[in-house]
Amino acid sequence: MAIVGLLAIFGLQYVWLVNTYKLAKESIQFRSNEVFKDASMQELFHRMEELKAELKKKYAVQDTIVGVKVELDNDHDVAESGILNDNANQWLMSNMYVSIQEAVVKKYEVSVSLADLDSIYRANLLMEGIDAEVVCCITDSSGNILKSSRALWMRGNDMLKTRLYPTNCKRTENLQAFIVNPYWVIFQKMTLLLIATVIMMILIIGCIVYQIRIIARQNKIAKIREDFSYALIHDMKTPISSILMGIQILETGKLDTRPEKRAKLFHILKDESEHLLALTEKVLTLSKLENHQLNLFREMLSLRSMLDDLIEKFSAKADKPVHFSLALEAETVVADGEFLKEAISNLIDNAIKYSGASVAITISSFCKPDGAVVIKVKDNGFGIPLKDQSRIFEKYERASATERSRKGGASGFGLGLNYVFRVAEAHGGTVEVESIEGEYSEFSLSLPQKEFLDSVEEK
Template identity: 30%
Template sequence: MKSRLRTIFWLMSLCMLGINGFQGYWLYTTYQLTTAQFARTAHEALLTVLQRQQLAELQALLRPAAGPEAYGRVALPVRQLDAAGRTRLRQLLQVGRRVPASAVAARRQEDSVAQALLHFLLQSSDTAPTLNLSHLAAAYQTELRLRGAEAAFRFDTVATAGPRRALVLPAGYAVQTPPVALPALPRVAVQASFQPPVFYALRQMGGLLAGSVALLALTTACFGLMLATILRQKKLSEIREDFVNNMTHELKTPLATVTAAVEALQHFGALQDPAKAQAYLAISRHELERLSGLVDHVLHMAVAEREPLQLAPETVRPAELVAELVAQHQLTAAKAVRFAVEVAPAAIRCDRLHLRNVISNLIDNAIKYSRDQVTITIQGQPESAGWRLTVTDDGIGIPADYQPAVFDRFFRVPTGNLHLVKGFGLGLYYVRQVIERHGGQLRLHSSPGRGSAFSFWLPAL
């Protein structure tokens, strides 16, 4: 069984790793594509801003002044960057400029306009005017916002003359646009470097990312739930097997004793000796009562599982119950037991019979799961609008791994196929049923080799 469970676990784990790995690779690839798309969008936005700036400079140059107008038409080559960053030559602009009417003739006026425009275009490639990067950055940020590609960036100028050098990303930046030549500065290019576009990627991949995370979480949860169910079923199977073994032993013992007593009466002349006959009959009666008690106990637990316990609340003095039970266990215990009782006199309302059984079960467990000698301390006092009782022993203790399950039905701390202390695992389950039915709480503090402390609190009904 363990080998099969181990095989199933490793196969399922391998399957989960494969699914998560492929899903993670797909998300990473999608993120890379989204980052590349962001880089293209940023580059196109930079080209647009630079072209817009070039047109603005030309419009400022050709803006008419005050005075009469003279018009002319001239074919001029004008440089304009296309989407790929290449220079195109465009044929013709219609230009107009205001000049004084008495300055020159109409022909001279047309020539003056052409010469002024040519002078600007030529001088822009031979001089080094000042570049306003802050103005360019503001326009670029606005363009990025319009395209939905906002991210923290910085501008850098790059010299285009001389040998090309590999572009190095500044520290903390992940995306960089190609250098774009400036129309007014032919030997200078500008490029933008961006920090990781996380928010842009989240906006673009939001649906995919949320769906993938939900799918992975659901798959992992199903895997964990299925594994927990398998382990729980395995645990229940072991508990059931242990219960059947103990029940078989407990039922066979009184039957074997009664059978031996009857055979003695029938075949060994015990009937002729009234004293022996009474002794055998007393033994048989005791074992039959024990057998009946075992059966009633199991049936009672089965009924309690389907229907809640029926309580008959009455005024009970816990100190009196504890005194009766201590005296009873001192007489019936098969080992040396020393009691230390500190129960404050008080009166509470609860079911007397069930409370008596609860305290008796706790004392009985403290005696059974201890060494040859045991000291049991019983403390009881009012607490938080109720009453608390604690039964502490110096027995073998309970490992921490098993403490959450000690109040489950049929549960016993695993000891292999050997159980030196017989039982069905129903005593503490019954304790939990009674305390919860009263609206109380249970606590357990235990350490292997140092003993256990069972405590319950009942509200003031």
């Protein structure tokens, strides 16, 4: 519908431009005829003035009168040769003009000066706001050029012609002018319209493209939500099934006499319940972080103590060998301990998930010149393709998840890195990634300290 509407608008705009072009061309045609008629009269009077000056010099007299005899012929051909012969005045002026032209040529043998007519006509057109190249000609009754002010190549519709203005009563010779570049003149008259049309078309096309992008984005979001819902339900299904199964076993009382297995089952139920709770809390926390509704409690934290706890946790629960190494130049950091610990936990968890049979994780920290603390988590995993690195922090984004799953990693459903991004953003910091596919991934979490430390000093 949008494309059909756009085509309809283009069609209407095209019709409008064509009609406007025709009107502009007709206007220029009419004005050029009127201006050429006046220019030919001016050239005639200029010729008579030159003749008068020449006679005055020739006969050495103070005053000279150039006289011509005008005969008004009511011949049909002469009447038809006039311009707009719909009233007596126009008929009279037309016949007077033709008679004067013929008398000057016959009596004084002074022909039309096409060069002067050319200059006068062009100057008069400029006064009318028409800047055009013109050529004036003498033609026969059929419009064939007998003489021109300069070389002229007939190009059909490429030139705009004036009407024929006869110079004798038999119309064997006529004056006519050509505007060589009428299209340029017409487009000059339509400049504002063309600019407005281009701007309107750009706006319309921009709106259509924007609309299509919104539709495409909505479809993408709908697909992402569908995938996320499936992944979330799938991830929740296992702990829920385990909890239900454990409850059913406990209800039977079969483990009442076997305390060791009963305790182990309770431990499994607790772990699965914590898994579900952590999952729901992460979703709720992300929602609050996105809406800026979560209040952070910043305090001075010991990075080494926090990282030791995380290393102990992941070393115990990992199902493959994991080697941790620490290189801490900055031992303390100002942040919300709960959220920072969860963010680093997500980075470590991803490093283990998206790695091979053996994992080497290096965690380092240092202070930047501006006082910000940078925490880096580097692994020797599968790496992230360059084309995916700009999207991995988006919510529900699972860049290369399928390929990683084939290599032994977990697909997940795109909350971990978005959580890290939101936590960094809430602290006024940033998170960046550097990765080479097949070699390593390194995430850098930068947390500013100056603002908090300055507030503490003020207190």
